[in-house]
Amino acid sequence: MTKILQRNLYREVADRIGDLIEHGELSPGERISEKQLCEKFGVSRTPLREALKVLATEGLIELLPNRGARVVRLTFKKVKDTYDLMAALEGLSGELACQHITDKEIAVIRKLHNSMLDHYHQHDLKAYFELNRQIHEGILAASQNEVLQEMYSNLSQRVKRVRYSKKMTQAFWDQAVKDHENMINALEKRDSQLLGQILRDHLCNKLEVATLAGVIEDEAPDEGHSVVNA
Amino acid sequence: MTKILQRNLYREVADRIGDLIEHGELSPGERISEKQLCEKFGVSRTPLREALKVLATEGLIELLPNRGARVVRLTFKKVKDTYDLMAALEGLSGELACQHITDKEIAVIRKLHNSMLDHYHQHDLKAYFELNRQIHEGILAASQNEVLQEMYSNLSQRVKRVRYSKKMTQAFWDQAVKDHENMINALEKRDSQLLGQILRDHLCNKLEVATLAGVIEDEAPDEGHSVVNA
DNA sequence: AAAAGTAATTATGAATTCAATATTAACGAG
DNA sequence: CTCGTTAATATTGAATTCATAATTACTTTT
Structure with missing residues (x-):
């Protein structure tokens, strides 16, 4: 009964962004630059953007339409x-x-x-x-x-x-x-x-x-x- | 204090797929064809695939790596x-x-x-x-x-x-x-x-x-x- | 000089293209 | 006839390209 663990690029990227947020390398309220993260991870924008959508669903970041993503500010x-x-x-x-x-x-x-x-x-x-x-x-x-x-x-x-x-x-x-x-x-x-x-x-x-x-x-x-x- | 409601294509598509599942037009366990849904909604694969990732995070569908998406079977x-x-x-x-x-x-x-x-x-x-x-x-x-x-x-x-x-x-x-x-x-x-x-x-x-x-x-x-x- | 408006630049949203994996079909050996 | 192998096809995964909106820089006007 071992779980199927999918290792998609988007999931990998999402986890790594999650780590960045957890360890404060991405500050609360900070704007997330797609290009910057793409270069950091060495992936194209497609899986990165998928990761951002998932992270938004998980409540870690928020997506401002046409204005990029931000790390959620913890009040x-x-x-x-x-x-x-x-x-x-x-x-x-x-x-x-x-x-x-x-x-x-x-x-x-x-x-x-x-x-x-x-x-x-x-x-x-x-x-x-x-x-x-x-x-x-x-x-x-x-x-x-x-x-x-x-x-x-x-x-x-x-x-x-x-x-x-x-x-x-x-x-x-x-x-x-x-x-x-x-x-x-x-x-x-x-x-x-x-x-x-x-x-x-x-x-x-x-x-x-x-x-x-x-x-x-x-x-x-x-x-x-x-x-x-x- | 009105919520900012983002109306991205991916969110729209995700909601509509959610409706299809809710109303049984997509059966439990049924394989989800990307091409088919793209044609149905008149969008490209990019926003559709983003929607699928979000729906998987929300627990409505499951993603089998390299093998597409399925509607979650409710046991x-x-x-x-x-x-x-x-x-x-x-x-x-x-x-x-x-x-x-x-x-x-x-x-x-x-x-x-x-x-x-x-x-x-x-x-x-x-x-x-x-x-x-x-x-x-x-x-x-x-x-x-x-x-x-x-x-x-x-x-x-x-x-x-x-x-x-x-x-x-x-x-x-x-x-x-x-x-x-x-x-x-x-x-x-x-x-x-x-x-x-x-x-x-x-x-x-x-x-x-x-x-x-x-x-x-x-x-x-x-x-x-x-x-x-x- | 400050403010408003406009052009240039940059970033995001989405479609297309290319690559890799899985599925199916055809073929041949036992 | 069945099973296994290989080629053809179709589908998914990811990068690139194109389009659109936002930001910035630069004029122009008062």
């Missing part, structure tokens, strides 16, 4: 809305996971959890985050709902650049670890309601972190949206 | 998964709506509700459905979460062809109306938890209807997915 509200949604989806994934997960899968997640705790005690933030990601991904996978996974993945993409530059306070970290303890317990008891609730609250906290990081410059002058420009 | 599981997701999103929209909705907006929905009841008593299914749609859309709009609305709209698109051919039993209809009564009450009390719960359960019932309609032929031979074909 605080947009990020907040996205996190609210992701929290709801994580909640659902928890509920579904409780219904479908096998003992073996729980054991795997328990192992990841223990490993994560080690990194927590060693204050290894990077390794902690990687394990954290794997745990949440594991629950998402256990939900057995591919549409859900697809949607979550898309939303995650959109706010990745905020996540990357987030700062972690010790207090938050402590709370996050506690949440994870409760998560595992709920999962082992297969208490779907409880796990759903924990996951919802857990992600809400993440938003606070993103906010504190102050990387979101709000109230940006929405250039290019008005017909008559100054 | 029972896929529809079930989508409905589960939509239920979660509707639940969230209810919770958020309770936080943001104004008395005036509630009054509008109440009016729609009463109008819907009239059609219910007159057994006017078509009019009932239209009002029903408007009510749910009103709550969704009151959530003030654009990302949520965008996601819901996309999911709705995917299963529209099933919805269209659904049959309505009297028992289900009675229950649906009762749900709506409770919804309005919860909304007026601004009981976000309750409204969220009602909306989740309400949509779950819809799934049963879709199932009963028997329009979903499951266990289809997944042609085109295996490398070696018979």
